Amino acid sequence: MKNNFIKIVTVFTVVFGLSGCTDDFIDRPIPYSIDSENYFNSEDDYYNALIGAYDLLQATYANAILGEIASNNTLCGGESATDVIGWQQIDDMIHTSVNSNLKDIWNWMFAGVNRANYILEFQDKTDFEGKEIIIAEARFLRAYYYFELVKWFGPVPLKETRFSLGDETTIPRSPVEDVYALIEADLIFAANTLDYTAPQTGRATKGSAEALLGKAYLYQDKFSDAAIVLENLIMNGPYDLVQNYDTIFEDQGENNIESVFEVQYTDVEGAGFGCLQCSEGNVAVGFSGIRNYSGPTFTSGFSFNVPTQETYEAFEANDVRQDVAILDIEAWAAATGASYGTGYEHTGYFNRKYLPRLRSSEAAGDLNLTNPNNYRAIRFADVLLMAAEAFNRGGIDDDKARLYLNRVRTRATLPDVTSSGNALTDAIYQERRVELVGEGHHFFDLVRTGRGNQIDGFTSNKNELFPVPFEEIQFSNGNWQQNPGY
Secondary structure (H helix, E strand, C coil): CCCCCCCCCCCCCCCCCCCCCCCCCCCCCCCCCCCCCCCCCCCCHHHHHHHHHHHHHHHHHHHHHHHHHHHCEEEEECCCCCHHHHHHHHHHCCCEEEEEEHHHHHHHHHHHHHHHHHHHCCCCCCCCCCHHHHHHHHHHHHHHEEEEHHHHHHCCECCCCCCCCCCCCCEECHHHHHHHHHHHHHHHHHHHCCCCCCCCCCCCCCCHHHHHHHHHHHCCHHHHHHHHHHHHHHHHHHCCCCCCHHHCCCCHHHHCCCCCEEEECCCCCCCHHHHHHHHCCHHHHHCCCEECCCCCEECCCCCCCEHHHHHHCCCCCCCHHHHHHHEEEHHHHHCCCCCCCCCCCCEEEEEEEHHHCCCCCCCCHHHHCCCCCCCCEEEEEHHHHHHHHHHHHHHHHHHHHHHHHHHHHCCCCCCCCCCHHHHEEEHHHHHHHHHCCCCHHHHHHHHHCCCHHHHHCCCCCCCCCCCCHHHHHHHCCCCCCCCCCC
């Protein structure tokens, strides 16, 4: 059973156009709102506010599925060319600033920032033993949400207390380097304060902070800094690769030794399609499911985010990950007798890592919104490959780069890579693609390494970033300028 840490009602009023909504898990509401000046009078108050800050992680289902659809790994799919039109436009690289799905990411990530900032604004109000852990986790979460924002939108407004209506007309979009500076400071504090073991499953740890810090360095091409923090994590952290890759994305594989940070989901009804960010289930899983499916292991979904033939064939021969990561539905149906329907842009392949699984008991409400599949946000395999990239691209030590790369390849039953220099760089890029396929990272890996032109329809000096929502530009009264090309 999932830990009760995330199963608490939170009621917030959030700026940037996001309405508050209630996640109804237990009978007792927490009586405060995000604009309350009279809270934080006890340890419980801080703890409950922290739960509220974690709660927006569940909305990152949108970031994960769109990170695949925007890349060359998958097509949007769905029922038709107008099914979730914002996703379809991103898949074709014809999106504009009028896109409700991009607006969701902006709104939901800033809601997460604001919830973390609420805690930090009042961090000195009440003292109790262990408060530094809550403060460190709040700073980790603020860094996590800001990292998502800077990945998607580039320069964004920065504030270390709560945003208020009207700030958009006076606070500028801070340069990317300033956003990263706050992310780094928050993560260094978190890494220096937290332990490798979390107080409860699902909460951030020293390892979570170190991994995200290393990733933030890597995204800025700060290879020496990334190499130092990631190697420290590899050498001193409690993580390792799971021996059997096939188990990682099943229920029994959640929060395992390879999980550095994992977004927790449950099968308890918490929302409807009118408030997807309120859902306690992994919404991306239902969207990625096989259309009109009947058979073993899986249940039906909406057939979005369908891998391409080229992605399936990107795996080397005898790579054990291929059929764990991607389901060949024709081969599966022939072997099991399953039946299925075909949707728009049907490729014959599905993102098996995050397909909805059959459950022993049905969840309440719409089953497409109550899939409890945790999102493996940062895996140890990712840490190894980031370290390999840092050591190689930084010209620091190709021997170490190969060591970390080949740890991942050995599990996949593949021979060691022996190359150096640029050939090794290409091998690391390829390994990141196949190891992490379906997990939402590939678009950002392509653009941060100057390979965005591998994506159909990609326009250089434009599509590296997504547009700030049209409404935000309007509300700013000329204070914010749109990203180039939009």
